[in-house]
Amino acid sequence: MPVNLTVIGFAGPSCSGKTTLARALATRIEAPLVHMDRFWKDGADTPVVNGYESRERPDQYDAHATVQAINDAITETGSDIVVVEGFHLFNHPEICRLCDFRFFMDVPFEEVVRRRTARSASGTYDGVWSCPRPDIDEGFQAHGRQEWETFGARQADIQGVVVLDGILVPQDLLLQVMKVLPPRIAFAREARIESSVLEKIVSDPARHMQMTVNAAEMVLRVRKHLAEMARTETECPVINGTEHRARYRGHDVGHGACPARRGEVRSSS
Numbered sequence: 001m002p003v004n005l006t007v008i009g010f011a012g013p014s015c016s017g018k019t020t021l022a023r024a025l026a027t028r029i030e031a032p033l034v035h036m037d038r039f040w041k042d043g044a045d046t047p048v049v050n051g052y053e054s055r056e057r058p059d060q061y062d063a064h065a066t067v068q069a070i071n072d073a074i075t076e077t078g079s080d081i082v083v084v085e086g087f088h089l090f091n092h093p094e095i096c097r098l099c100d101f102r103f104f105m106d107v108p109f110e111e112v113v114r115r116r117t118a119r120s121a122s123g124t125y126d127g128v129w130s131c132p133r134p135d136i137d138e139g140f141q142a143h144g145r146q147e148w149e150t151f152g153a154r155q156a157d158i159q160g161v162v163v164l165d166g167i168l169v170p171q172d173l174l175l176q177v178m179k180v181l182p183p184r185i186a187f188a189r190e191a192r193i194e195s196s197v198l199e200k201i202v203s204d205p206a207r208h209m210q211m212t213v214n215a216a217e218m219v220l221r222v223r224k225h226l227a228e229m230a231r232t233e234t235e236c237p238v239i240n241g242t243e244h245r246a247r248y249r250g251h252d253v254g255h256g257a258c259p260a261r262r263g264e265v266r267s268s269s
Contacts, residue, residue: 006185007070007098010085011155012105013148014140015115016166017173021105022085024174029081029188032073036086036095039065049147052139056147058091066095081185090155103177104156107166109145116140 008025010018019035026033044060046053070082090096090104107115120137156163162180164173178186 004080005074006081006100008081008083008101008103008181008185009089009095009099010083010103010105011087011089011091012166013107013109013112013152014087014144015112015119016087016105016107017170018085018087018103018105018166020170021103021164021173021177022083024170025177026083028174028178029083029185031079031081031083031188032077034066034069034073034082034084036061036063036066036084036089039069049139049143052135052142054139054143054147055136056140056144057151058088061086061088061092063092063094066092067098070098081188088152088155090158090161091151096158101181102158102161103180104161104163105166106156106163109148111167113141113144116144 008022008031010022012018022033025031039062040055041060041062046055046060047057048054066084066086070084073079073082084095084099090099090102096102116137120134155161164176166173168176
């Protein structure tokens, strides 16, 4: 993998909004998106829990195939930023270690059940499932909470994880994520546009005279945003009214209150 690769990961229970948020971010920063939940492990054990086969356990999903998909996305797009999501994403150490930024969607289980019931009734899926699965939905009603509390919820306590309030609307969640990410990632699209425009101006100033004026205005806007984001990052991002300072890749992750609540950075220290 490239030395300068940045991987942004999202985990959380079924219907917590992680796929919607991950897709919104990937679109915003023009990065490829990988869905771990598509990589069901062939021959995975499906133990019967409360009368139904469970598909709610981390070892049923293929971490190796997910890492390969991340590699393929880099090769196909040339991007040095990849977004990946899955409901057991951080339960796989090899993927968790890859993630420079880790976000966990915290949603009350009653809301998870309500959203999943509504999704099943509508027949509309988010692109991870290709068709309705009534058998899986019934099983989820029977053992979803039990399986999640046993295997999934612990991901919120992993070091470096930023816990997001999944009740918020996607636009507010995206804004919170953007405040945590450094400006070079949050404004990667603007930086690429600026670089492309400036290259054209330098190559033929006369032809691109009007572009020069427009580009100057755009550059000023982008740099203003970058300065604001940099200042916000220095002062600590404010999430749900709480200030946080997070550093990743083996550095300490601190928070001002304990135990961690929604919008706070979890630390094992």
